[in-house]
Amino acid sequence: MRILILGINYAPEMISIAVYSTGLAEQLAADGHNVEVVTALPYFPAWRVFDGWRGLRWRKGAGRPNLRITHCPLYVPARPTGARRILHHASFALSALPILLAAAMWRRPDLVFVVAPSMVAAPAGLLAARLAGARTWLHIQDYEVDAAFATGLIAEGSRLGRMAKGFEAWVLRRFDRISSISPQMVAKLLAKNVPEARCAELRNWADLSRITPLSGPSPLRATLGITTAHVALYSGNLANKQGLEILPAVARALVHRKDLTFVICGDGPMRAPLVEMSKGLDNIRFLPLQPVEQLSNLLGMADVHLLPQIKGAADLMLPSKMANMLASGRPILATAERHTALGIEVEGAGLLVAPGDFAAAAAALEQLLENPALRERLRTEGRARALARWDMLGVLRPLQDTFRALVREGKPRPEPLP
DSSP: OEEEEEOSOOTTOOSTHHHHHHHHHHHHHHTTOEEEEEEEOOOTTTTSOOTTOOSSSOEEOOOOTTEEEEEEOOOOOSSOOHHHHHHHHHHHHHHHHHHHHHHHHHHOOSEEEEEESOGGGHHHHHHHHHHHTOEEEEEESBOHHHHHHHTTSSOTTSHHHHHHHHHHHHHHTTOSEEEESSHHHHHHHHHTTOOGGGEEEOOOOBOTTTOOOOSSOOHHHHHHTOOSSEEEEEESOOOGGGOTTHHHHHHHHTTTOTTEEEEEEOOSTTHHHHHHHTTTOSSEEEEOOOOGGGHHHHHHTOSEEEEOOOGGGTTTBOOTHHHHHHHTTOOEEEEOOTTSHHHHHHBTTEEEEOTTOHHHHHHHHHHHHTOHHHHHHHHHHHHHHHHHHOBHHHHHHHHHHHHHHHHHTSOOOOOOOO
16 A cells, blocks of 8 residues: 555654654555655654754655655744644644645555644645545544643633634544544544544554563663662653643652652653752652663663543543553553543553542552552553553554555545656
8 A cells, every 4th residue: 555644743753642653654664555754843742843853944754665754844832832832733734735745646645644633734634635536544642622622722612712623623524534542532533423434443552572571670770870769750741731740749748758769751841840840859850751772671660650641631632651651561650530541541550549639649659669569460460451452563453454445445546656
């Protein structure tokens, strides 16, 4: 097949959605499909275009056999408010459009696969598919509009909020297939009046070849000078939709424990506020994102993984980092209700407390630290769950059969131009 992928996040970004768009493209290319990726200049999670990538120009990425990559320029706000995020995504849609049209006219993809975020770019993907006579697939990693309402970036009853909901409904009516990453997020598609026949679950995954549960202390502890017996780790994007304010509060509640270090590893808009909230605490460390080669050692450094989430966003996204946490064989402490997508995935492999309840989170963390047998039971279940549900090839190989079936439903199309 010839597959055109449109998504704002891609390698060399190292976390979140970029991991899955990159993994999808590379695996499809490795399996013999001709894949073209149209993406943005790398900027996430710092919300700053990476050094060496800046400038108003389109760049070809380092591809593999059967894989063509184009990075498009875009506006990146230093402080991503609601209106600035819309401008950010719109600038990507505009700069990606000529590349998409060229790919549609000259290489005639069989399938156009659009990743949301950014849904603002979806019409450009639809136009390219129409020109090529291709089938269309929208994959929703985050419900951007609902998340903007839940986090207060956009007021739902405002003119901008009404426009956002209308635009989302317009997009959802026009794709041949729409997927999301959990049963609860697929159920939201049905609630948004997407016919069940056009809905699918496409979960994220863990590259289990990169993550090996450690039987002893991680060598990264010594490298970073961490000498306490226990580490509670949050690693990933530092954004306002995740309820990260609870982390300094829990660290403050457990400041009397001299055997525990909190490590916050990542970057994003919430980093500076979190550092400010942590003033005066000597039990919390902030680290930059670590190289992907250190992923297994970083995850294995934790005795407990911390996975906060705000209440209003519980079924609007499923944190992509969760699969790697499970694969590391370490228990998770999550702030989520049991009936939510996150709660269902974590329960049995970790502990759950109510979102925003720092006292309950501190008590649950102490329970885990004081009970090695409980940690062992949860870590064993987490690793087994990762192997059974979250293996990369176990997700992507069946997906290719689904792609082929969708393409076969389409009408015969001309061959690509020479």
